[in-house]
Amino acid sequence: MDKDVCQTTCVNQQKVERALQLLPEQEILLGATEIFKMLADPNRLRLLHALSQEELCVCDLAALVDVTDSAVSHQLRLLRTARLVKSRREGKMVYYQLDDEHVESLLQEGLRHAEEG
Amino acid sequence: MDKDVCQTTCVNQQKVERALQLLPEQEILLGATEIFKMLADPNRLRLLHALSQEELCVCDLAALVDVTDSAVSHQLRLLRTARLVKSRREGKMVYYQLDDEHVESLLQEGLRHAEEG
DNA sequence: ACCTCATCTGAATGATTGTTCAGATGTTAT
DNA sequence: ATAACATCTGAACAATCATTCAGATGAGGT
Numbered sequence: 001m002d003k004d005v006c007q008t009t010c011v012n013q014q015k016v017e018r019a020l021q022l023l024p025e026q027e028i029l030l031g032a033t034e035i036f037k038m039l040a041d042p043n044r045l046r047l048l049h050a051l052s053q054e055e056l057c058v059c060d061l062a063a064l065v066d067v068t069d070s071a072v073s074h075q076l077r078l079l080r081t082a083r084l085v086k087s088r089r090e091g092k093m094v095y096y097q098l099d100d101e102h103v104e105s106l107l108q109e110g111l112r113h114a115e116e117g
Numbered sequence: 118m119d120k121d122v123c124q125t126t127c128v129n130q131q132k133v134e135r136a137l138q139l140l141p142e143q144e145i146l147l148g149a150t151e152i153f154k155m156l157a158d159p160n161r162l163r164l165l166h167a168l169s170q171e172e173l174c175v176c177d178l179a180a181l182v183d184v185t186d187s188a189v190s191h192q193l194r195l196l197r198t199a200r201l202v203k204s205r206r207e208g209k210m211v212y213y214q215l216d217d218e219h220v221e222s223l224l225q226e227g228l229r230h231a232e233e234g
Numbered sequence: 235a236c237c238t239c240a241t242c243t244g245a246a247t248g249a250t251t252g253t254t255c256a257g258a259t260g261t262t263a264t
Numbered sequence: 265a266t267a268a269c270a271t272c273t274g275a276a277c278a279a280t281c282a283t284t285c286a287g288a289t290g291a292g293g294t
Contacts, residue, residue: 049139194242241290
């Protein structure tokens, strides 16, 4: 049951192929998806917003979003893996800061968008 | 078990309160989250990218991302509810186009980000 | 009226996700 | 070394999500 063959009725093959060609490469598209996924959670958004202003340690961040240390730690790991934040150890504590300049503009633009809509 | 009280040990209350005050209003923050959620799926990203170039009908879009008409319809409903796309009926077919200019810049910025990372 | 085609809807399913709990790791101080 | 504290990890759970299937809606043509 190949869909490209079955629905030859209304599909405008030309348009579709044009759109397909202009589509970004799989890798880049998936990369963008991952970044947007990271931004698609209220608490992560709060964390990133706070970190866009100053470095904070794990328990500061936990207090900020009012969840367990464990929960923030999990989230920070995601953000770290996605290279949106980086960490720095100082004694017992670990301080986090933004790793990526671009993220801040994405964040701002998303917020601006939400203000207007 | 209030976390703000328990962990008075390492939490820098000043920093936290400052960050809390600067945090965008709940409503805006959740709004931004919703927009990012819409962008956090490869197929929706493909759909939006294609629509950023020209109007397309449902079955074109289904062919583009190679899923059922039903699946695209569900996704388009999400995008419509989020006001990212709008639809126009022409005979039996329904054509979709971007509803929001800002989305395109978010999309582009996300992709640019993914290219560099 | 009927039939066909394009799109939509609702229920069901499997996959992913955010959180918590309990316990592990690593650091500092005594 | 032992204790105390900050952070991390893994398992478990509920919630959310993307897809499909089957059937509904709505428009055109005969």
